[in-house]
Amino acid sequence: MHHRQNQIDDWYIFCHLYDSIPTHIRMKRIFQLFVVALSLALLVACQKDDQSQGQIDRTLSDLLEQRSGGDGLSYFMLPASDDFGRIPQDPNNALSAAKVELGKHLYHETGLAIHPKYPEGLGTYSCASCHHARAGFQAGRQQGIGDGGFGFGSGGEGRQPNALYFLDSIDVQPIRTPSAMNGAYQPNQLWNGQFGATHLNEGTQSNWTVGTPKAVNELGYHGLETQAVAGLTVHRMGIDYDFCNNTSYKQYFEKAYPNLTDDDRYTVENAGLAIAAFERTLMANRAPFQQWLRGNKNAMFDAEKKGAIVFFGKGKCYECHTGPALNVMDFYALGMPDLNGAGVYGTSPDKTENLGRGGFTGNAADNYKFKVPQLYNLKDSPFLGHGGTFTSVREIIEYKNAAQSINSAVPASQLAPEFTPLGLTDEEISNLTLFVESALYDAELYRYEPSSLPSGFCFPNNDLGTKNDLGCQ
Numbered sequence: 001m002h003h004r005q006n007q008i009d010d011w012y013i014f015c016h017l018y019d020s021i022p023t024h025i026r027m028k029r030i031f032q033l034f035v036v037a038l039s040l041a042l043l044v045a046c047q048k049d050d051q052s053q054g055q056i057d058r059t060l061s062d063l064l065e066q067r068s069g070g071d072g073l074s075y076f077m078l079p080a081s082d083d084f085g086r087i088p089q090d091p092n093n094a095l096s097a098a099k100v101e102l103g104k105h106l107y108h109e110t111g112l113a114i115h116p117k118y119p120e121g122l123g124t125y126s127c128a129s130c131h132h133a134r135a136g137f138q139a140g141r142q143q144g145i146g147d148g149g150f151g152f153g154s155g156g157e158g159r160q161p162n163a164l165y166f167l168d169s170i171d172v173q174p175i176r177t178p179s180a181m182n183g184a185y186q187p188n189q190l191w192n193g194q195f196g197a198t199h200l201n202e203g204t205q206s207n208w209t210v211g212t213p214k215a216v217n218e219l220g221y222h223g224l225e226t227q228a229v230a231g232l233t234v235h236r237m238g239i240d241y242d243f244c245n246n247t248s249y250k251q252y253f254e255k256a257y258p259n260l261t262d263d264d265r266y267t268v269e270n271a272g273l274a275i276a277a278f279e280r281t282l283m284a285n286r287a288p289f290q291q292w293l294r295g296n297k298n299a300m301f302d303a304e305k306k307g308a309i310v311f312f313g314k315g316k317c318y319e320c321h322t323g324p325a326l327n328v329m330d331f332y333a334l335g336m337p338d339l340n341g342a343g344v345y346g347t348s349p350d351k352t353e354n355l356g357r358g359g360f361t362g363n364a365a366d367n368y369k370f371k372v373p374q375l376y377n378l379k380d381s382p383f384l385g386h387g388g389t390f391t392s393v394r395e396i397i398e399y400k401n402a403a404q405s406i407n408s409a410v411p412a413s414q415l416a417p418e419f420t421p422l423g424l425t426d427e428e429i430s431n432l433t434l435f436v437e438s439a440l441y442d443a444e445l446y447r448y449e450p451s452s453l454p455s456g457f458c459f460p461n462n463d464l465g466t467k468n469d470l471g472c473q
Contacts, residue, residue, distance in 0.1 A: 056305045057297050063312040067322060073293045078182065078285040078324045081448075087280050088184045090222040093273045095280060098255035103278030104450055105252060106271050110462035111243060111455035113147065115236035117171075120164045121147045121463075127231065127275060128460035130177045132156060133445040136377030137180040137282060142388035143344050146235050147171035151465030155380070158469060159461070160343075167345055171235060174347035174354075175339050176388035182325035182374040184280040189223035191370045191386045192353065193331065194360040195230065196223030200329060207360055214360075219269070224279050229272030239271050247454040284376035284442035289435070300439050307435025310428045317432075319418055320372045326440070331357040331369035332416040335405025339387040349409070356386070368410045377445065379437045394433040401429060 061073065068075035079086035084095040106112065110126045130144030131137045139145075140156020148170030150162040161170045175191055183189065187199040194201075197217045208217045216230040232238065244250055244266045256274055257265045264270075284290070289308065291299035300308070311317040320328055338354045339347050352359035358367035370386045384390040390399065403421045405412070424432070453459060458472035467473060 056302055056309070060305055060308050060312070063309060067312050067318045076289075076322075076324055076326075077293050078283045078290055080285060081281040081283050087283075088187075089280055090225050090276070092221055093225050093276060095277050096256065098252070099257075099274050099277040100281055101278075102249075102252040102256040103274035103276070104448065105249070105453060107275050107278050108450055108459040109453050109455060110457045110459055111453070112232070112237040112239070112271075113235075113462075114238045114240055114243075116147045117169050117236070118148075118165060120162060123455075123457060124463040124466075125149060125171075125235070125461055126237075126459055127228075127235075129159075131180040132460040133449050134380070136380030136445065138381040138383070139177040140381050141343070142176060142341065142383045143172050143339060143347075144177035145170055145172055149461065150463050152461055152469040154469070156460075159466075161345065162463070170345060172346045174351040175386055176383060178371075179374060179377070180279055181282050181284055181376050182327070183224050183282065185323060185325035185327060185329075185374070186224075186371070187222050187329060188371075189227040192355075192357050192360040193223070193329075193371050195226040196221070197226065198222055204361060207362060221273075221276075224276040225273055228276040228279065229269055232268050232272055232275075239266050239268055241266050243455070249454050252454070282448055284440070284445075286444050287376060287440050287442040289439040290442075292439075301434070303431050304435045304439040307428075307431035307433065308439065310424065310432045311435055314428065315422055315424060315432055316418070321375055325374040325376070327372045327374040329372075331366065331371055332418065333368040333370075333410055333414045334400070334419050335368075335407045335410045335415055336370075336385040336399075337387045337389040337407050338409075339389075341389065354409070368407075368414050369416075375436060376440045377442055379441060393437045394429065397424075397429055397432055397436070 064073055064076060081087075082097070087095060089095050107127045111123050113121060113123050113125045116122050116124070125146045129146045129149060130139045132140070134140060134155040138156075139159075140153070141159060144156075145159050145161065148162050148165040149159045151158045151160055153159065161167055178189075178191060187196055188201055189195040194207075194214050195217065197220045199222075201217065205217075208214045213230040213234050216226050219226065219229065221229070241262070244253060245262070253265050253270070257270055260270075288299040288304065292305075311321075320330070320332065322328060333356070338349065338351075347353075355367045356370040358364060358369065360366075378384060378393055382391045384393070384396045390396040399406075400419075401422045401424045403419050405415060405419075449459075458467050458470065460466075
């Protein structure tokens with residue numbers, strides 16, 4: 001403050017002695033005072049920017065405090081992927097570093113594809129075929145293709161049916177492949193929540209149909225574990241004793257399950273449990289919003305922070321998207337289209353999956369209600385909604401802002417009460433889009449991939465087309 005007053009005094013004296021000062025000294029002093037004035041102006045401007053930025057941070061912090069129910073910013077923080085004490089887990093499948101490491105390799109292992117529909121599919125696909133890092137652990141296309149797929153492109157978008165397969169033989173689902181990210185916060189899995197013996201599925205035993213994947217619920221595990229065990233069989237994958245015993249999988253299994261004999265160790269169930277353990281560590285914990293929550297207030301741009309304020313405020317997104325993964329374990333009917341269009345196979349309007357939760361429970365009140373998804377790394381794959389018919393984050397935000405159902409099969413009486421117009425302005429939509437697309441984007445998901453597989457095979461696929469696309473031999 002004294003420095004600034006001295007500069008003012010200098011300017012006052014200079015003005016009064018102006019005529020008596022030599023010209024060259026006068027011009028030099030004018031320049032010096034101009035620089036000082038400019039510096040002071042810039043300092044004031046920066047202070048105002050800092051104050052403005054600080055106000056945005058305070059507003060967002062206050063909102064998050066309210067939306068957390070008093071738990072504070074930690075309520076929205078994802079744990080570190082090796083912080084097993086904080087990662088939600090199945091008590092019947094305790095996490096360990098050895099089990100997660102085994103699961104990481106099995107998840108990507110194309111050598112598990114030992115029962116394909118046609119010989120050409122042998123050893124060519126994996127869990128990661130439809131849930132890989134390049135697409136934010138989504139498929140990278142509207143409908144994932146496992147067995148019977150060919151090629152990859154750069155992010156999964158180039159995977160197509162193998163010409164050697166009949167189209168009704170390729171391995172696809174009649175609904176969009178969900179993301180495997182942040183699955184630890186979803187105790188029931190799939191869009192209809194059918195996997196998992198606990199939480200919302202307690203009391204649904206009559207729907208665990210014998211002879212179908214739903215019967216795996218009888219094992220008593222949570223959703224991720226149930227889905228992983230069931231998925232290996234559904235997608236004609238398996239654990240071969242010789243394959244494990246003659247590769248480094250022998251050591252991986254021994255470390256993960258040290259108290260079992262070989263006969264009990266190399267099973268589909270144990271492989272599924274290891275895969276689920278790995279999936280529980282798939283956290284987008286390096287996203288800018290997560291960094292901001294941990295104290296780095298420069299991790300997000302102001303426009304993203306404004307978008308977050310819309311998310312947790314006027315946009316009411318927090319009503320369905322909250323907690324560390326920005327999801328809730330619930331189901332809503334929003335009148336979105338079902339899976340259809342060019343490049344979609346093996347589905348039709350009468351598929352049970354199009355009924356959402358009701359297709360599993362058999363309760364008409366649950367019809368057309370689909371699970372609330374997590375929101376991280378959505379822009380890695382331009383297919384959103386349970387049908388994959390929305391092609392950008394902005395498009396689906398605009399849809400929810402207008403709240404006009406576009407699925408004629410969904411009765412108005414089934415639509416969620418929360419599905420009402422939001423009245424967001426174009427600027428608010430733009431900022432909200434930036435928050436979801438960029439602030440919730442973890443750009444380092446390759447850390448979850450193994451450097452290589454014990455089999456030496458390529459991944460996420462091992463067919464000739466994928467090898468050519470990825471330069472993998």
